[in-house]
Amino acid sequence: MATTWFQDAKAYIEQKTAHNATTIGPFFPHTTLDGHYQLAEPQWWTAGFWPGILWHHYHATQDQATAALAEQLEEKMQPLLSDPSKLDHDMGFMWTLTSLARYDLTHDSKAKTNALLAATLLLGRFNSAGRYLEAWNSWQGADDTSGIVIIDSLMNISLLYWASEETSDPRFAVAATQHAETILREFVREDGSVHHMVNFNSATGEVLEKIGGQGFAEMSAWSRGCAWAIYGFAIAYHYTQKPEFLAASMKIANYFYLHTANSAVPLWDFKIPANTSQTKYDYTDSSAAAIAACGFLLLGRVAAPEEQAFYHDAGTDLLKRLYDHATTPTTDTALITHGTGHWPEQKNLDTGLIYGDYFFSEGIYQLNDVYNIFWLGGHWHDATLQSNTQE
Numbered sequence: 001m002a003t004t005w006f007q008d009a010k011a012y013i014e015q016k017t018a019h020n021a022t023t024i025g026p027f028f029p030h031t032t033l034d035g036h037y038q039l040a041e042p043q044w045w046t047a048g049f050w051p052g053i054l055w056h057h058y059h060a061t062q063d064q065a066t067a068a069l070a071e072q073l074e075e076k077m078q079p080l081l082s083d084p085s086k087l088d089h090d091m092g093f094m095w096t097l098t099s100l101a102r103y104d105l106t107h108d109s110k111a112k113t114n115a116l117l118a119a120t121l122l123l124g125r126f127n128s129a130g131r132y133l134e135a136w137n138s139w140q141g142a143d144d145t146s147g148i149v150i151i152d153s154l155m156n157i158s159l160l161y162w163a164s165e166e167t168s169d170p171r172f173a174v175a176a177t178q179h180a181e182t183i184l185r186e187f188v189r190e191d192g193s194v195h196h197m198v199n200f201n202s203a204t205g206e207v208l209e210k211i212g213g214q215g216f217a218e219m220s221a222w223s224r225g226c227a228w229a230i231y232g233f234a235i236a237y238h239y240t241q242k243p244e245f246l247a248a249s250m251k252i253a254n255y256f257y258l259h260t261a262n263s264a265v266p267l268w269d270f271k272i273p274a275n276t277s278q279t280k281y282d283y284t285d286s287s288a289a290a291i292a293a294c295g296f297l298l299l300g301r302v303a304a305p306e307e308q309a310f311y312h313d314a315g316t317d318l319l320k321r322l323y324d325h326a327t328t329p330t331t332d333t334a335l336i337t338h339g340t341g342h343w344p345e346q347k348n349l350d351t352g353l354i355y356g357d358y359f360f361s362e363g364i365y366q367l368n369d370v371y372n373i374f375w376l377g378g379h380w381h382d383a384t385l386q387s388n389t390q391e
Contacts, residue, residue, distance in 0.1 A: 005320060005323060006316075006319070006320075006323075006364060006367040006368055007368060008323075009319070009323045009327075009364045009367075010060075010364055010365065010367075010368045010370075012323075012327060012335075013056075013057075013335060013360070013361050013364055013365075014057060014060065014061065016333075016335055017053055017054070017056075017057045017066075017361075018057070018063075018066075019333075020037075020333055021054065021057075021065070021066060021069055023333060024037060024050065024333065025069070026069060026072045026073055026076065027039045028040050028041065028042055028044065028046070028047045028050060028073070028076075029050050029333070029354045030044060030046050030353075030354055031339075031341055031348040031351050031352065031353055031354070032332070032333065032334045032337070032351050032352035032353075033351070035328065035329070035331060035332035035333065035334070035352075036332070036333050037333045037334065037352065037354070042076050042077045042080060043077075043080050043086045043087065045088070045090035045093055045094065046093070046354050046355055047073075047077055047094050047098075048077075048093050048094040048095065048096065048097035048098050049093075049097060049354040049355050049357065049358040050073065050354055050358075051070045051073045051074060051097055051098045051101070052096075052097030052098070052101060052358050052361075052362075052374065053357060053358055053361050054066050054067075054069055054070040054073070055067075055070050055097070055101040055102065055105060055372070055374070056361050056362065056365055056370075056372050058070065058105065059105055059365075059370060059372050060365060060370045060372075067102075067105075067106070070098070070101075070102065071102065073098065074098040074099060074102060074111070074114070077094065077095075077098060078114065080094075081114060081117050081118060081121070084121050084124075085137065087121060087137075088125075088134075088135060088136045088137055089122065089125055089133050089134065089135045089136070089153050089156050090152075090156060091118045091119075091121055091122045091156065091159065092118075092122060092153075092155060092156025092157060092158060092159040092160075093155060093156060094118070095114060095115050095118035095119075095159060096115075096156075096158060096159050096162075096374055096375060097358070097374055098111075098114075099111040099112070099114035099115035099118065100115040100159065100162060100374055100377065101374045103115055104374065104377070104378060104380070112166070115159070115162070115163070116163055116166065116167065118159060119159045119160055119162070119163035119172060120163070122156065122159060122160060123160060123163075123171065123172055123175055126175040126178075126179070127146075127147075127200070127202055127205070129201075129202065129203060129204055129205040130147070130149075130182065130200040130201075130202065130204075130205030130206075131178040131179065131181065131182045131205065132149045132178075132179050132182045132183075132200060132205075133149065133153055133156070133157070133175070133179050134146055134147075134148070134149070134202070135148045135149055135150050135153060136148055144202075146202040147199045147200035147201055147202040147208065148197060148198075148199055148200075149182070149183070149186075149197070149198050149199075149200065150196060150197050150213065151183065151187055151194050151195065151196055151197075151225040151228050151229055151232075152225070152228045153179065153183070153232075154180060154183055154228055154229060154231075154232020154233060154235075154236065155228055155231065155232050155235070155375070157175075157176035157179055157180060157232070157235075157236065158176075158235050158239075158375040158376070158377070160172040160173065160175055160176035161173055161176050161235075161236075161239040161377070162377035162378075164176070165377060165378075166377075173239070173240075176236070176239070177236070177240055177242070180232070180233070180236040180240075180245060181244075183229070183232075184233070184244060184245070184248050186198050186207060186210075187229070188229065188248055188251070188252065191255060192226075192251045192252050192254060192255025192256075193220075193221035193226060193252075193255055193270065193271075194221070194222075194225050194226055194229045194252060195210045195211070195212075195213075195218075195225075196211065196212060196213030196214055196215050196222050196225045197210070197211035197212070197213040198210050198211070199211060212344075213225075213344075214342055214343070214344060215269050215344075216269040216271060216272050216273075216281070216343070216344070217271070219271070220269050220270070220271040220272065221255075221259070221269060221270040221271045222268070222269050223256070223259075223260075223266050223267060223268055223269060223270055223285055223288035223292075224268070224285055224287055224288040224291065224340075226252050226255065226256045226270075226288070226292070227256065227287075227288045227289075227290075227291035227292035227295065228291060229248070229249070229252045230249050230252050230253045230256060230291075230292050230295035230296070230299075231249075231291055231292070231294055231295030231298065231375075232249075232295075233245045233246070233248045233249035233252070234246070234249040234295050234298040234299050234302060235298065235375050235376065237249060237302060238298070238302055238376060238379070246299075246302065246303065249295065249299060250299060250303065250307070250311075253292070253295060253296060253299060253311065253314070256292050257296075257314050260289065260292075260318070263284070263321075264284075264321055264324070264325040264326075265284035265285070265286050265289060265321065265322065265325055265326055265338050266284060266285060266288050266289050266292075267282060267283070267284055267285070268283050268284060268285040268288070268340035268343055269343070281343075283340045283343060283349050283350060284338045284339075284340065284350075285338075285339055285340040285356075286322055286326040286336045286337065286338045286339045286353075286356050286360075287336075287339045287340075287353045287355055287356030287359070289318045289319075289321065289322055289326075290318075290319070290322060290336065290356045290357075290358075290359035290360040290363060291355070291356075291359045292315075292318060293315040293316075293318035293319045293322075293359070293360075293363045294315070294359050294362050294363045294366075294373075295315070296311045296312070296314045296315030296318065297311070297312060297315040297316075297363060297366055297367075298373070299311035299312075299315075300312030300313075300315060315363065316367060318363075319360070319363045319364060319367065322336055322360055323364075325338070326338045328352065332352070333352070334351075334352025334353075334354075334356075334357055335352070335356075335357040335360050335361065336352065336356050336357060336360050337350070337351060337352045338350055338351075339351055339352060339353035339356045341353060
């Protein structure tokens, strides 16, 4: 019997993950060089994505060696919870895909404790004057960063929502919702694109400046930033049922899809100049497509019934294009390539990115009715999230 493309994609992911478990092992991949992942430190913001892929694999296959490897990686991250100076707002990325995922799948009490500790440390970054989570710590000799907020942070607040439900302590959810409201007010533009960074006065909450960050310019449209916002606002809507969050996610999703409809892989920024003889601008970012696809799939479940098919089909289309145009040879370790890490700094261009791999894995498993949406905490396996997969 013939298989569908998404069944083939699932088999591809499972083969690559099993192979990478032996070649990457208990280390933290970040980006590829010549087809092979280079490693980062456990405190780097991407540390959770490889364990997250392993938890996907375990959930689908029940392979105990895969779970043991994911737990080994979590153990390597454990000392960071005792040294908050090495942590920032990306604790959400790091412990949602390690401890929270492990707790959801195995009900391990130590994993629950780790996830709650990470959530408590994340809550400690909440600035009540500006109603935001402080993104980064100040580096020695650097400018004050206590007012910096970035669009990526919308994905981190799911850990706070989970902690609030797990402990019945409303403070986590209040901070998460106020942060999302600040992002909505200050980051989302009228056309549906988003700013990457906003700098606030940390004492008064006043906006000081809006910054291009990893986008081409202040008023450009960094595609991965749009993708973070699509998925982050959809998750915030799931937890709060606030219609403004759903509307924001759909608005940004519509903008994103309009600007990717004719692209095999979307550009890293939707507002870039034409290439010149000296400079190549038109790099693509497969990670933006993978993240956005997962956001679209969630919109396909939480949007109004008459709108669900559009978003589900759009998410499926983005994943199909990645499968057709960004998957890699068997000798490479990344699941997908053609990612752009940081164009303004000319770092990690046309490469594999571990977070792109993670979201590609998450999306493909969903199309195969294997639900692993760890951002939704214990809700990711609810029957209400299931829908008929379309080819």
